[in-house]
Amino acid sequence: LPRLASMERKWKNIHEQFELSYITSVLLLVVFRMILFFHWMTYVHYQVPAICSHFYAMDRSWLQRFRGVQLPHNTVFKKYTANLYLACGLCIGAGYYTPIGVYVIPELLLTAFIGLMGLIFLLYCFTTLLRLMMYKQYESFLYHGKLRELEEYMELKRLPALLQKKVLLFLKYEFNGGYFNEPLILSTINEQMKQDINMHRCRKLVANVPVFGDMPVALLNNIVFSLTRVLYMPGETVVRSGEPLTRMYLICSGTVAVMNWAGKEIAHLKDGAFYGEAALAASTRSRSRRVSALK
Numbered sequence: 001l002p003r004l005a006s007m008e009r010k011w012k013n014i015h016e017q018f019e020l021s022y023i024t025s026v027l028l029l030v031v032f033r034m035i036l037f038f039h040w041m042t043y044v045h046y047q048v049p050a051i052c053s054h055f056y057a058m059d060r061s062w063l064q065r066f067r068g069v070q071l072p073h074n075t076v077f078k079k080y081t082a083n084l085y086l087a088c089g090l091c092i093g094a095g096y097y098t099p100i101g102v103y104v105i106p107e108l109l110l111t112a113f114i115g116l117m118g119l120i121f122l123l124y125c126f127t128t129l130l131r132l133m134m135y136k137q138y139e140s141f142l143y144h145g146k147l148r149e150l151e152e153y154m155e156l157k158r159l160p161a162l163l164q165k166k167v168l169l170f171l172k173y174e175f176n177g178g179y180f181n182e183p184l185i186l187s188t189i190n191e192q193m194k195q196d197i198n199m200h201r202c203r204k205l206v207a208n209v210p211v212f213g214d215m216p217v218a219l220l221n222n223i224v225f226s227l228t229r230v231l232y233m234p235g236e237t238v239v240r241s242g243e244p245l246t247r248m249y250l251i252c253s254g255t256v257a258v259m260n261w262a263g264k265e266i267a268h269l270k271d272g273a274f275y276g277e278a279a280l281a282a283s284t285r286s287r288s289r290r291v292s293a294l295k
Contacts, residue, residue: 023132030128037121041087041114046079052106091118143175170233195225202227205250208272232256232293239276239291248276255294268294 015025090111154164202224206212232238251273258267
């Protein structure tokens with residue numbers, strides 16, 4: 001028992017070195033505590049009858065009912081496994097057979113103690129596993145809760161079924177089955193970390209554009225920080241034919257179709273491609289091509 005404090009410090013070192021996740025570390029801790037608990041209960045179950053029989057000259061029938069597992073000629077492994085089996089039975093409430101009219105007061109106290117301790121420990125294990133399950137599914141629960149609120153809102157507003165399906169599909173693409181508050185998350189970190197995140201996400205995307213190839217690093221960083229994330233659903237129009245082209249589009253993920261004025265598809269643009277570089281030179285120039293999102 002006195003070594004538990006040092007073991008806790010060693011466990012923290014292991015946790016930091018292996019970079020374990022919260023769920024993994026808690027699961028390993030529960031398993032370790034379970035091993036220690038049943039080891040202690042096994043020791044108590046073995047030692048109490050031996051002490052009572054030795055110091056208080058009690059009837060050895062208590063020991064004999066355990067089929068002689070405490071007898072000196074038995075191996076340590078046999079004694080340990082037999083007492084572990086009996087202690088586990090008491091912890092889960094199974095107990096073991098006691099003849100009617102044959103009982104010893106210390107035996108009753110011992111079985112009651114191990115049974116209560118087992119009940120408390122199993123309750124602790126169950127609540128811990130339940131907490132981990134809720135922690136793992138928290139985002140999914142929150143997402144489905146928000147989804148249900150949105151469905152009730154759309155039903156209240158009597159939106160057409162096609163529009164409701166489009167809104168739900170948009171949320172599926174936006175959050176990918178899990179809900180998170182990005183502005184709130186970003187508010188917990190400093191500006192330098194925000195810039196590092198944007199740089200990691202968009203630096204390679206910007207570097208693929210030939211127009212930006214010879215630009216200084218500082219200017220590329222400014223471009224990265226000026227990017228705005230926009231999500232288009234399949235079938236939505238990104239750029240309309242005849243409208244002035246005022247933006248340049250960089251495709252991070254997905255596919256768009258480029259069509260001419262007659263509606264004929266002339267090109268597909270996929271991940272890493274770009275469109276609208278002419279907007280950098282002439283922002284008021286109109287284009288005869290239309291760009292629509294495919295996936």
